[in-house]
Amino acid sequence: MIKKYLKCIKKLQLAKSILVGSIFLICSSSTLADSTYYLKGKITSFEFKDNKGDRCNFSINNGSAPAPAENKGVCDFLKKAMEHDQDVSVEIKDITHYWGLGLDTYDISVSFLNRNTSWSQGNPSKYLLEGSVEDVLNTYDGNCYVAVSGYGVDYNKAYHRTKDMKICQLAQSAFYTGMQVRMIATSSGGGEGNEINSFQVTQCCTRSQTN
Structure with missing residues (x-):
């Protein structure tokens, strides 16, 4: 009787192990x-x-x-x-x-399409970029990346990150019109692009637009 009882326990433990393993495999392969x-x-x-x-x-x-x-x-x-x-x-x-x-x-x-850009990263610091908008990248996760092309500036043509869609829209407008911009950014040391602190169109027909 005791032997049968122990045998049943072993079978239950084996079944439990198989079930747990199957669940793990299904979950881990959900996005293979x-x-x-x-x-x-x-x-x-x-x-x-x-x-x-x-x-x-x-x-x-x-x-x-x-x-x-x-x-x-x-x-x-x-x-x-x-x-x-x-x-x-x-x-x-x-x-x-x-x-x-x-x-x-x-x-x-x-x-x-066909813009000459890279990713900005480096030691923590705040810096200024002035020039034209080289590219704008909108991503599925709600981030927007802006690259500015200017002579002799740090992180030239490198993507900088913002979640402010007003900045993103302003950068797109500057790209289409060819207007000059002024951007202040902070290096975070990460690999997702340095953060945009402020963005301003400095060459405009009527008045300066800022965000």
């Missing part, structure tokens, strides 16, 4: 297959999918994106680029989820 690719060219169609402007369908060179963009900053960028007939580079992260369904989700970011 990730890939990143780019769509480059002109935006040939654009449409908001809701009244808030948070989701939008678009196509590049008449080829539809695999899924809607789901970020207001990205959608606004795409719409404005289409209005200005501006070439863009759309980064698409294809994330395949395994829950027995094989569903994909897409993280979509956008920047201007």
